[in-house]
Amino acid sequence: MRIQKDDSAFVVVDIQDKLFPHIHENEKIAKKCSTLIKGMQILGLPVILTEQYVKGLGETIPSIQNALEEYHPIEKMTFSCCGIGAFNIKIEEHYKENIIICGIESHVCVLQTAIDLLDAGHRPMVVADAISPRNEYDKEIALKRMQEEGIRLTTVESILFELCKTSGTEEFKMISKLVK
DSSP: OOOOGGGEEEEEEOOBTTTGGGSTTHHHHHHHHHHHHHHHHHTTOOEEEEEEOHHHHOSBOHHHHHHOSSOOOEEESSSSGGGSHHHHHHHHHTOOSEEEEEEEOIIIIIHHHHHHHHHTTOEEEEEEEEEEOSSHHHHHHHHHHHHHHTOEEEOHHHHHHHHHOSSSSHHHHHHHHHHO
């Protein structure tokens, strides 16, 4: 199964100020997610951003906000992004079969969102090097669970080049610079 950009959307889950300092390898995750966001925008994919309980966890971290062309987060209280009507409306508004996901925490909001998207008939693709928990072991178990549920895994570089499809284009050149 090849992932086509015309049938894909991108979700950035809860990379927020107050939780971020406690995330395993947080700076590495921020860099990977920023690269992924910029690449998805170059490729023209719809980007959907969520924030969990902003009053308690703060807004999206500045480096992620700066990577976004537009900052219009969907606030949620449920762990799964699919538990909030505004998210589901946005997903349906840009209906795409493939939903590419990055963010935190891998074993809670990312996992539950991916499972719910799968149940709703989408094909979620979790970008394994662009997700993280507070405790490293939780990511390991979350990735195993995702695979057992039938959720596909990928990496930042792999998904960006798969969506490019070919070299020699302006998109490819811009993506190549991003991943270096």
